[in-house]
Amino acid sequence: GNSVTQMEGPVTLSEEAFLTINCTYTATGYPSLFWYVQYPGEGLQLLLKATKADDKGSNKGFEATYRKETTSFHLEKGSVQVSDSAVYFCALSEVNKFYFGSGTKLNVKP
């Protein structure tokens, strides 16, 4: 079946540090991959996506590359800000449904 596994949090970083949040997936077909971000009290917001192998999604300084050989879609950012503090969800989509990881909470300290 389909599933997403992402690193457990919380992840605590100082401002301007490098961020990596690991995400691996299991899929029966050829999924699209997504990263969503959830700020306190809000719904999920699309951060970036990739629809096929070797695609790189990017937005607001965040990047992730769809690696079929390692079934991974790790999220990276070169220099985090306090405003990036949130919960990040990796997800895959096949046909009509999305499968989400359990989320990784990021805390960025000034």
Add this chain to the structure above:
Amino acid sequence: DAGVTQSPTHLIKTRGQHVTLRCSPISGHKSVSWYQQVLGQGPQFIFQYYEKEERGRGNFPDRFSARQFPNYSSELNVNALLLGDSALYLCASSPGQGAGSPLHFGNGTRLTVT
């Protein structure tokens, strides 16, 4: 443009009661999906509707039902509420139903069952 809107934002119900949650998609979006998010976990798929027809159903009991109206808005109904139904219920819309079509989420309805 208005995003996905959900109502109510918060709801408190007693075990055994029934609840109806409502969702209005982004204008032009024909697909609406419902997800349940328990505290500390990722959203779990409940239903997807496209063009007013059910196109997918997750692993939830028959107490959960939904429908989509001609204006593409949607309702999620839950009967015989259990304590375990306490969660954030998220509605999401998308222009189509393909795998590459991202979901646009509302802020959710926080349901508490006592």
